[in-house]
Amino acid sequence: xxxxxxxxxxxxxxxxxxxxxxxxxxxxxxxxxxxxxxxxxxxxxxxxxxxxxxxxxxxxxxxxxxxxxxxxxxxxxxxxxxxxxxxxxxxxxxxx
Numbered sequence: 485x486x487x488x489x490x491x492x493x494x495x496x497x498x499x500x501x502x503x504x505x506x507x508x509x510x511x512x513x514x515x516x517x518x519x520x521x522x523x524x525x526x527x528x529x530x531x532x533x534x535x536x537x538x539x540x541x542x543x544x545x546x547x548x549x550x551x552x553x554x555x556x557x558x559x560x561x562x563x564x565x566x567x568x569x570x571x572x573x574x575x576x577x578x579x580x
Contacts, residue, residue, distance in 0.1 A: 509576060516572040523565035531558035 531554050538550035 509579075512576045513573065516569055516576065519572070520565055520569035523568070524562055527558050527561035527565065530561065531555065 534554035534557065535551055538547050538554060542550050
């Protein structure tokens with residue numbers, strides 16, 4: 485075989501492997517983003533549930549304080565989800 489043909493075959497093989505790695509990375513990133521969105525949705529659902537519990541079980545200032553705690557819990561859960569998402573993205577990018 486001539487050297488040009490061998491080089492072309494090796495280049496094509498390397499490109500194919502490169503595209504496969506890129507597809508895995510894109511898939512991993514998509515999964516990380518889906519997990520993040522799911523975690524945010526769960527935080528919102530938990531907040532709504534906690535808020536409803538506050539309304540049903542308490543009144544007045546205690547109810548407002550309870551709702552405030554529920555909101556703070558939602559913010560913390562969303563912040564945790566965002567931090568986890570950023571860490572997942574960094575891990576995926578480091579593995580390139």
